[in-house]
Every structure is written in structure tokens, then in C-alpha cells.
Amino acid sequence: MDPGFFVVQFLNGLATASFLFMASAGLTIVFGVTRIVNFAHGSFYMLGAYLAYTLAGIFMDAAYGAMSFWGAIFLAAVIVGLLGILLELVVLRRIYDAPELFQLLATFAVVLIVQDLVRMTWGGEDLLGPRAPGLKSFVLVAGRRFPEYELAMIFAGPLVLGALWLLFHRTRFGVLVRAATLDREMVGALGVNQALLFTGVLFLGAFLAGLAGALQLPREPANPYMDVNIIVEAFVVTVIGGMGSVTGAFLAALLIGELQAFGILVFPKITLVLAFLVMAVVLIVRPYGLLGRPQAESHGAARAGAGLAAGTPLQRGFWLALLALLLVLPLFADEYSLKLMIELLIFGLFAFSLNFIMGWGGIVSFGHAAYFGLGAYGAALLVHHFAWPMEGALLAAPLVAGTAALVFGALCVRLSGVYLAMLTLAFAQIVYAVAFQWVEFTGGDNGLIGIWPASWAASRTVYYYLTLAVSLAGIGLLWRFLYAPFGYSSRAVRDSAIRADAIGIDPRYQRWLAFTVSGIAAGLGGGLYVFSKGNIDPEVLAIPTSVDALTMVLIGGVETVTGPLAGAALLTLLKDFVMPLTLYWKMVMGVLILGMVLAFPKGLVGILADRLPALQARPAERERPA
Amino acid sequence: MTLLRVERLHKSFGGFEAVRDVGFTLEAGERLAIIGPNGAGKSTCFNMIGGQLRPDHGRVLLDGEDITGLPPRAVWRKGVGRTFQIAAAFGSMTVAENVQMALMNHHGRARALFPLARELYREEALALLERVGIRDQAERFCSMLAYGDIKRVELAVALAHDPRLLLMDEPTAGMAPAERHALMRLVSAIVAERGIAVLFTEHDMDVVFAYADRILVINRGRLIAEGPPEKVRADREVQAIYLGSTVESPA
Numbered sequence: 067m068d069p070g071f072f073v074v075q076f077l078n079g080l081a082t083a084s085f086l087f088m089a090s091a092g093l094t095i096v097f098g099v100t101r102i103v104n105f106a107h108g109s110f111y112m113l114g115a116y117l118a119y120t121l122a123g124i125f126m127d128a129a130y131g132a133m134s135f136w137g138a139i140f141l142a143a144v145i146v147g148l149l150g151i152l153l154e155l156v157v158l159r160r161i162y163d164a165p166e167l168f169q170l171l172a173t174f175a176v177v178l179i180v181q182d183l184v185r186m187t188w189g190g191e192d193l194l195g196p197r198a199p200g201l202k203s204f205v206l207v208a209g210r211r212f213p214e215y216e217l218a219m220i221f222a223g224p225l226v227l228g229a230l231w232l233l234f235h236r237t238r239f240g241v242l243v244r245a246a247t248l249d250r251e252m253v254g255a256l257g258v259n260q261a262l263l264f265t266g267v268l269f270l271g272a273f274l275a276g277l278a279g280a281l282q283l284p285r286e287p288a289n290p291y292m293d294v295n296i297i298v299e300a301f302v303v304t305v306i307g308g309m310g311s312v313t314g315a316f317l318a319a320l321l322i323g324e325l326q327a328f329g330i331l332v333f334p335k336i337t338l339v340l341a342f343l344v345m346a347v348v349l350i351v352r353p354y355g356l357l358g359r360p361q362a363e364s365h366g367a368a369r370a371g372a373g374l375a376a377g378t379p380l381q382r383g384f385w386l387a388l389l390a391l392l393l394v395l396p397l398f399a400d401e402y403s404l405k406l407m408i409e410l411l412i413f414g415l416f417a418f419s420l421n422f423i424m425g426w427g428g429i430v431s432f433g434h435a436a437y438f439g440l441g442a443y444g445a446a447l448l449v450h451h452f453a454w455p456m457e458g459a460l461l462a463a464p465l466v467a468g469t470a471a472l473v474f475g476a477l478c479v480r481l482s483g484v485y486l487a488m489l490t491l492a493f494a495q496i497v498y499a500v501a502f503q504w505v506e507f508t509g510g511d512n513g514l515i516g517i518w519p520a521s522w523a524a525s526r527t528v529y530y531y532l533t534l535a536v537s538l539a540g541i542g543l544l545w546r547f548l549y550a551p552f553g554y555s556s557r558a559v560r561d562s563a564i565r566a567d568a569i570g571i572d573p574r575y576q577r578w579l580a581f582t583v584s585g586i587a588a589g590l591g592g593g594l595y596v597f598s599k600g601n602i603d604p605e606v607l608a609i610p611t612s613v614d615a616l617t618m619v620l621i622g623g624v625e626t627v628t629g630p631l632a633g634a635a636l637l638t639l640l641k642d643f644v645m646p647l648t649l650y651w652k653m654v655m656g657v658l659i660l661g662m663v664l665a666f667p668k669g670l671v672g673i674l675a676d677r678l679p680a681l682q683a684r685p686a687e688r689e690r691p692a
Numbered sequence: 693m694t695l696l697r698v699e700r701l702h703k704s705f706g707g708f709e710a711v712r713d714v715g716f717t718l719e720a721g722e723r724l725a726i727i728g729p730n731g732a733g734k735s736t737c738f739n740m741i742g743g744q745l746r747p748d749h750g751r752v753l754l755d756g757e758d759i760t761g762l763p764p765r766a767v768w769r770k771g772v773g774r775t776f777q778i779a780a781a782f783g784s785m786t787v788a789e790n791v792q793m794a795l796m797n798h799h800g801r802a803r804a805l806f807p808l809a810r811e812l813y814r815e816e817a818l819a820l821l822e823r824v825g826i827r828d829q830a831e832r833f834c835s836m837l838a839y840g841d842i843k844r845v846e847l848a849v850a851l852a853h854d855p856r857l858l859l860m861d862e863p864t865a866g867m868a869p870a871e872r873h874a875l876m877r878l879v880s881a882i883v884a885e886r887g888i889a890v891l892f893t894e895h896d897m898d899v900v901f902a903y904a905d906r907i908l909v910i911n912r913g914r915l916i917a918e919g920p921p922e923k924v925r926a927d928r929e930v931q932a933i934y935l936g937s938t939v940e941s942p943a
């Protein structure tokens with residue numbers, strides 16, 4: 067092959083790397099200081115692009131020449147930086163000491179809100195920005211054309227790196243940022259105004275994101291999906307580089323950029339997966355990334371988690387009544403309500419399985435959609451390609467998901483806290499990418515259709531009873547496990563891994579088993595789901611599915627047994643009633659999540675338990691004395 | 693009979709040598725104390741014996757069997773129970789459940805899926821709590837206990853699998869003097885009645901001299917003196933380190 071081609075490909079890789087670095091630098095800096103993984107970083111990036119579009123339009127109309135273009139980009143970045151300050155003041159400031167789950171969900175809620183705000187303001191169409199004045203042409207590289215703008219951008223990344231180096235080594239603010247990244251306590255001890263430092267860091271982080279988004283505008287149109295796309299890539303870069311390390315992010319961006327440039331030649335089919343595979347491999351070899359440092363014990367460790375109370379007669383009565391109601395429901399419910407109930411039961415199982423490891427095992431999975439979706443896809447593929455009957459496919463669903471959980475879990479449980487959450491997310495994205503790109507087998511984007519129940523279960527009523535029986539069996543088993551030694555062992559590891567290890571429990575092994583059990587249960591839910599819908603597409607594996615499950619747990623109450631069920635019911639019903647009424651469902655979701663995190667972190671069932679002591683057999687938990 | 697033999701144990705963190713070539717033996721039925729100023733390397737020794745830390749070199753022999761570098765759970769299985777300087781218990785479980793958890797492991801049923809955990813080995817657990825004097829706290833959550841009581845929970849938990857050796861890193865830290873003596877009397881009685889050995893560390897010299905059969909003194913990671921209390925008390929170097937005063941335990 068022609069060597070010129072490789073040179074151009076290499077330059078493409080450098081340009082990509084440059085952008086990836088600029089988009090990730092702010093994320094890693096913010097994480098380093100605040101220990102918050104800020105999903106909204108993607109929103110800042112997107113806002114940078116949109117604002118630059120609007121500002122460039124205004125300035126160029128006013129005909130200020132080349133300066134108007136660059137001025138628009140700079141101004142957009144500054145405005146986004148100010149929005150970063152707003153985020154810090156309104157949201158982040160309240161959750162620095164909250165568990166990871168709350169932080170991840172709160173910043174994701176901001177993503178949802180911004181998505182709808184952007185759609186309100188700029189519409190849903192792609193907006194093509196102006197080309198950069200003076201950089202509209204091509205240069206010849208080894209006999210091939212290479213865009214001038216791309217060439218310029220190759221230098222932008224290192225320029226930003228250099229500027230950050232100066233900032234971190236030559237200014238008081240930068241030195242404080244570095245100190246805080248190494249040791250937060252120390253900065254507190256130095257008497258630094260921590261609030262001001264954090265606000266400043268958010269400005270810096272958001273400014274960098276906005277800058278990256280604005281600079282991106284001449285390459286690709288601004289669109290409402292760019293936030294999630296970039297945040298996923300930025301996570302990969304940040305995690306590979308080591309969270310908190312700017313230099314690490316630069317190296318990781320180079321690695322990923324070149325890998326994408328050349329990977330597409332070697333493995334055109336798995337470009338999406340490639341980055342996540344690299345990330346998984348890096349985390350397996352170096353659990354804290356290339357230049358990262360181990361985190362101190364996660365926030366959750368110092369808090370006393372919830373305990374388990376024996377059921378009271380009142381509670382038992384309540385569940386029996388509910389069961390009776392569910393059993394007679396088809397007598398008076400219409401088709402549509404039954405369909406809704408089926409969904410509710412399935413998501414109840416899914417959310418319950420998530421909280422089995424999260425609330426009761428301290429394992430925050432941000433990619434639980436993988437196991438739900440693998441159950442669904444496993445069943446659908448067996449039906450579609452191998453003509454399996456529904457019964458067999460339903461049995462296989464939990465096995466497929468369980469096998470994946472066994473493999474992924476083995477790698478995930480080596481980590482803890484945010485790193486674990488990121489690795490679970492990475493695995494979910496790998497599965498998503500495979501489902502999306504392996505068109506011949508999975509149907510790609512369109513998915514698979516015609517996955518209907520067996521003829522005996524074809525009526526809505528029968529399928530309702532089937533779902534009721536299977537999901538209640540799944541929930542019932544998990545519930546029982548929580549009260550059995552198995553659940554106690556998981557909780558022991560969550561409460562104090564060092565004590566657990568000193569009385570014979572292998573913490574990692576226990577976490578692994580719990581993770582697998584949870585994956586099996588989620589897969590069972592996925593199997594039920596696909597037959598209730600009749601079709602499947604990669605959306606079921608995407609981040610929103612994981613977030614739905616997390617939200618259900620959050621709404622119901624993390625540190626409760628039944629919370630996930632209440633949360634699943636509430637969110638499913640809410641979606642059903644509210645979604646048709648508004649164009650801006652995401653905004654509703656975002657506000658709901660944010661409201662729960664900030665105002666009711668214990669969730670509905672948690673609040674109920676506090677208000678109605680009669681429901682509880684034992685006194686409520688207090689903080690452990692220091 | 694030599695129950696525990698530690699040979700040339702060594703550990704450094706980065707370039708800092710926390711424990712340097714420490715060796716000693718511990719006889720069955722013996723109460724051996726390790727003393728030394730803050731940062732001397734006492735906890736690091738405990739952690740290398742208990743499996744929480746892997747020594748750089750050196751060996752730990754339990755009853756002649758090499759247990760060096762085994763993970764904590766394996767050391768536990770060999771018959772070693774321990775308590776931590778910063779008490780570690782399961783805050784979301786009751787006192788009884790903490791002990792039951794250890795018993796479930798002892799009986800190999802910690803991963804059973806169906807029995808109700810709160811009913812397993814309850815009588816045994818209550819008996820152990822009775823023995824350490826906190827039977828009346830059995831139904832309280834550990835997260836709500838006074839610190840001194842958590843230390844007793846730890847002791848009950850450490851005794852659950854009938855250990856041959858107890859490791860107790862500052863068992864009485866955070867207690868009032870009277871309570872300290874009560875706890876150490878209890879430990880001594882248990883050691884005697886079960887014929888087990890205990891290795892403990894303490895900052896309260898009254899406690900050390902009252903309850904140790906033999907004392908090891910380490911300073912800056914090095915063993916500097918060893919012997920019965922009278923001999924250690926008379927040691928010049930030891931006196932120099934402690935400046936003739938008792939060292940206050942850290943907060």
C-alpha cells in the first residue's frame with residue numbers, strides 16, 4: 067500500500083487525539099480535585115459547539131473578519147465556563163460527600179436537562195458551523211490532501227497541554243489544584259478556601275469542554291447526540307490515562323486516536339468496541355490507569371449501611387394483599403394496563419437485581435443494562451437464528467447474561483468505587499457496540515423483530531401470569547438470598563472488607579458471586595422483556611437503560627429491600643403517563659433524579675420507614691461513632 | 693511448645709523501612725506484648741502475621757507450618773483470630789449477627805442461599821457474647837455501640853472459630869483505665885481456659901506490665917529488647933525511649 071496513505075492516517079490519528087485530549091482534560095482535572103465523575107462534561111462540550119455556532123453567526127454577520135470566528139470560539143468557551151460555575155454552585159456543592167451513585171446520577175440528570183434545553187433552543191437538526199477563516203483549504207502531505215484545519219488542530223492539543231502545565235506550575239491556583247488532586251485533606255489543612263478552589267476548577271473544566279466543543283464545530287455539525295458520544299469517549303481516555311492525571315489523559319488520547327485511525331483499517335467492524343477493549347485491558351493490567359494513583363477508600367466505606375430487619379406481620383399482610391391483587395388483576399384490567407403491568411414487573415426484577423449488588427453489596431454498577439440486554443438478545447437470537455421455542459430461550463436468557471456477568475464481573479470486582487462504575491459502563495458499551503455493529507447476526511441498528519411468545523402464552527393475560535410467576539420467583543429468590551448467609555456475606559464485605567477477610571470471607575470472590583447472581587436475575591428480566599415486546603434493538607443495552615434501573619433504585623431507596631420495586635413501579639407508571647404529554651421527557655426525568663438526590667436521598671421507602679417506625683422491627687441506623 | 697515463630701520479618705513502604713528483621717517466638721498459653729512508640733512498626737508486624745500485609749522477606753510459622761504471605765482468610769482458617777487497632781465490625785448487623793457471621797464461616801455455611809442467617813448459630817453466638825460480657829447488647833446494631841463495646845464484639849468474633857492464636861492490636865485503646873484492666877483480665881482468663889496464645893500491643897504500660905508474660909520492644913522497626921516485664925522495665929535503651937514515662941495512647 068502507498069506510504070502516503072499511512073502518513074495521512076497517522077495525521078488523522080493525531081488530530082483525533084488532539085480533540086480527545088481537549089475534551090477529556092477538563093473531566094480529569096475536575097475529577098482529580100472534586101472526586102466527582104462529571105457526566106455533564108459532555109453537556110458542556112455540546113453547549114460549546116452550539117454557542118459557537120450562534121456566536122459565529124452573529125459575529126460573522128457583523129463582518130469582523132477572521133477575528134470573529136476565533137472570538138466566537140473563545141467567547142463560547144468562556145460562557146460554558148461560567149455555566150460550569152453555575153453547576154458547581156447549584157448541584158455539585160451539595161453532593162461532594164454523597165456516595166458515588168448519587169454523584170453519577172446527579173450529573174447525569176444535568177445531561178438530561180441540558181439535552182432538552184438544547185433541543186428547545188436550537189431544535190433537533192444538525193447545525194453546520196462556518197469553516198475556519200484561513201484554514202479552509204488543504205495541504206499536500208506525501209502527495210495526499212490533508213485539511214489545513216485538521217493540521218492546525220494537531221497542534222491545539224499540545225498547546226492546551228502546555229498551557230495547563232504553565233497554569234499548574236506557575237500560578238497559585240494551579241499549584242492548589244495539583245495539591246488537591248494528590249491529597250484533599252492537605253488542602254483543607256492549609257486553610258485554603260476549598261469552596262472557591264472547587265468553583266474555580268469547575269470553571270476550568272467546563273471552559274476546556276466548551277473550547278473543545280467549539281473547536282470541533284468546523285469538522286462536524288453540532289447535534290443533540292454529541293454530549294453522550296463525547297462523554298463516553300472522554301471517560302475512556304480519562305480512565306485509561308488515570309483519573310486525575312492530565313498527562314495520562316494526553317497519552318491515552320494519543321493511544322486511542324491512533325488506534326482508531328489504524329484500527330479502522332484492520333478491524334473495520336469493531337471500531338466502536340476497540341476503545342473499550344483497550345480500556346478494559348489497561349484496567350486489568352493497571353487498575354488505576356496509566357498514570358493514575360489508587361484512590362483512598364471510597365466515600366461509602368465510612369458510613370454505616372442499612373441493616374435488615376425481620377418482616378413484621380403488618381408487612382407480611384401488605385405483601386400478601388398485593389400478591390392477591392396482582393393475581394386477580396386480569397379480571398378487571400384492560401389489555402393496555404396488563405401490558406404496563408408486565409413491564410412494571412420486569413423492571414421490578416431488573417431494579418431489584420441491581421440493588422442486590424449495589425445497595426447490599428456496595429458494588430455500584432453503571433452498566434447493568436448489559437445483563438438485562440444480553441438476556442433479551444440471548445433469547446431473541448436463539449429464537450431468530452436457531453428457531454428455539456420460547457421456553458428454551460427464556461431459560462437460556464439468564465444463562466447468557468450470567469456467563470457474561472461471570473466474565474465481566476471477574477474483572478470488575480477487582481476495582482472499587484468510581485473505577486468499578488466506569489469499568490461496568492465500559493463493558494456495557496462493548497456489548498452495545500457489538501449489538502450495533504454486528505449487523506448480520508444482531509440486525510444492527512434495527513435489531514430483531516418477530517420474537518413472540520409460544521402460542522400457549524400468546525394472549526396478554528397468559529403472558530402476564532407467566533411474567534408474574536417468573537419475575538416474582540426471581541425477586542423472591544434474591545430477596546431470600548439477602549436474608550441468607552450469602553446476602554450477609556455480601557453485606558459484610560460492603561460494611562468492612564478487612565473484617566470480612568479476617569473471618570474467612572474472600573471479599574473479591576464474594577463480590578464476584580453476587581455480581582454473577584445479579585447478572586443472572588437481570589438476564590431473566592431481559593428474556594421476559596423481549597417476548598413481551600416482540601422485538602429488540604441495541605437501545606436496550608444503552609446507557610439510558612442502565613440509568614433507568616439506577617433511577618428506580620434511587621427513587622425507591624438504595625438502602626431498602628423493597629425500594630427498587632416501588633421505584634420501578636413509580637418510574638414505569640410515570641413514563642407511561644407523562645411521556646405522551648410532553649416533548650421534553652428527559653427534562654422531567656432529569657429534574658426528578660436531581661430532586662431525589664438533593665432532597666430525598668433515602669428514597670420513598672426509606673422515607674416511609676423513617677416516618678412509620680411501626681413498619682420496622684428494629685431501630686433506625688445511626689452513624690457509627692468514630 | 694512454640695506456637696508462632698516469626699523469622700526476620702521485613703517490610704518497607706516505598707523507601708521507608710517500617711519493620712526491619714524482626715524475629716521472635718510465642719509459646720502456647722503465653723501472653724506476649726509488643727510495645728514501642730507511635731510508628732514503631734507494631735501494627736505492621738500484626739498485619740504481616742495476620743496476612744493483611746505481605747512481608748518483603750522473612751517467614752511466619754504457625755505450629756511449624758509456613759503461613760507467610762497467605763491472605764487473611766487463609767491465616768484465619770489456620771486458627772488465628774484477630775482484632776484491629778481501628779475496630780472493624782459490620783455496622784449494619786447486630787452484635788449477635790456479627791458473631792454469627794464468623795460462626796457461619798467457621799461452619800462452612802457463609803454462602804448458603806436459603807437458611808435465614810439471623811437464626812444460624814445464634815445460641816453459640818450468644819454464649820460467646822456472654823463470655824465477653826456484652827450479652828445484653830446482642831440485639832443492638834454495631835454502628836450504634838460505644839467504642840469499647842465494639843472492641844469486645846471484635847474479641848467475640850475473633851474467638852468464634854476456636855483459634856489457637858489471638859492477635860490483638862491495641863485491644864483497649866479508647867477505653868477508660870478501669871475498663872482496660874477488666875478487658876485484659878478477661879483476655880487473660882480466656883487464654884488460660886482455652887490454652888491459646890495471645891500477641892497484643894498496648895500503649896498503656898500499666899496494662900502491659902500487668903498482663904504480659906513477656907514483652908518485645910520495637911523502635912523504628914527494629915527489635916531492641918525482649919524478656920519478662922522486670923527485665924524490660926530495667927532496660928536502659930527502653931527507658932531512654934520512654935523517658936521514664938508511660939506513653940499515652942493515640943487518640
Ligand SMILES: Nc1ncnc2c1ncn2[C@@H]1O[C@H](COP(=O)(O)OP(=O)(O)OP(=O)(O)O)[C@@H](O)[C@H]1O
Pocket residue numbers: 705710728729730731732733734735736737777942
Ligand atoms: N500502608 C502504608 N504505607 C506507607 N507507610 C505506612 C503504611 N503503613 C504504615 N506505614 C508507616 O510505617 C510505620 C509503622 O507503622 P505502624 O502502623 O506499624 O506503627 P505502630 O507501631 O502500629 O504505631 P501506632 O502505635 O501509632 O499504632 C509508620 O511510620 C507508618 O507511617
Ligand SMILES: [Mg+2]
Pocket residue numbers: 734735736777861
Ligand atoms: Mg498501630
